[in-house]
Amino acid sequence: MSAVIYTILKEYFVEIHNHPVKARIMSPISDENVFVFQTSLYYKSKSHLDANQPASTFTSFANAERHLLQYLEEFQNTLDLGGEIAQGSNF
Template sequence: MAAIIYTVIKEFFVEIHGYPVKARILSPINDDKTFTFQVSSHFKNTSGQEANVPASTFTSYANAERHLLGYLEAFQNTLDLGGEVAPGNAF
């Protein structure tokens, strides 16, 4: 598989229930129509066994940012309702 080099467009640092979470919006270099986001910590909800890992690609920066902020809100809501941070996750 060929390597894809990304540029970091924006970085967020937030604290959710005492967990420091770093989040990034990225785009492949030389491609202004593909955006993705990644976070340094993921969460597990009480009904699922696997970490909720974002893996979507977006066609605009605004959509990527909106989905990232929605993901961070879901992260906090899940911890509010008794979920947990999935161990061992990082960029």
């Protein structure tokens, strides 16, 4: 499998229930029309066994940013309602 090199376009730093979360929007250098986001922590809902990982590929920076901010809000809401942070998902 070949390596993919990304350009980091924007980074966010937030704190959710005393957990520092770093998030970034990136684009592969080989395709400037693809955008992905990544977070340093993922939330785990009590009703799911696996971490709720965000959709990862978007066709515009604005869509990636909108989905990332929505994901961070859902993360906060999940922890407010008693959800947990998934283990081993740091970058």
